[in-house]
Amino acid sequence: MILNARNKTFGNYTDTKKPLFSNYLFSALAGTTWFLQFFFYGMGESRLGNGASSWILHMSFIILVANMWGIWLKEWKGVSRKTTTTLTIGIAVIILSVLIVGYGNFIKP
Numbered sequence: 001m002i003l004n005a006r007n008k009t010f011g012n013y014t015d016t017k018k019p020l021f022s023n024y025l026f027s028a029l030a031g032t033t034w035f036l037q038f039f040f041y042g043m044g045e046s047r048l049g050n051g052a053s054s055w056i057l058h059m060s061f062i063i064l065v066a067n068m069w070g071i072w073l074k075e076w077k078g079v080s081r082k083t084t085t086t087l088t089i090g091i092a093v094i095i096l097s098v099l100i101v102g103y104g105n106f107i108k109p
Contacts, residue, residue, distance in 0.1 A: 037062070053101050060094050067091060 004010050012018065037058075045054040067087065070076055076087065 050105055053105055056101055057098060060098050064091065064094055 014020070041054070041058050045058075048054055050057075067090075076084065
């Protein structure tokens with residue numbers, strides 16, 4: 001709201017030249033999906049009983065899926081080689097971390 005006031009962009013919410021219906025629809029869909037991920041996480045965690053490692057795996061999966069969609073939809077196209085390298089290393093670290101957490105849960109008595 002502060003940025004809307006500063007940039008004088010409140011009119012964008014009612015601008016008939018913009019596809020408002022689809023913007024509002026996709027915003028509502030994104031909010032519903034965001035809520036449901038916590039709802040289903042809570043259901044799954046109570047069944048798994050992994051404690052904090054469930055949250056680690058949940059957040060890691062969100063980051064990986066979001067980045068994979070970004071790669072698939074070519075959102076990363078045209079970025080510098082350094083950025084691509086950082087993205088690749090970050091994904092590798094997350095996958096390695098998930099494997100370590102999974103192994104730790106496997107050997108836990």
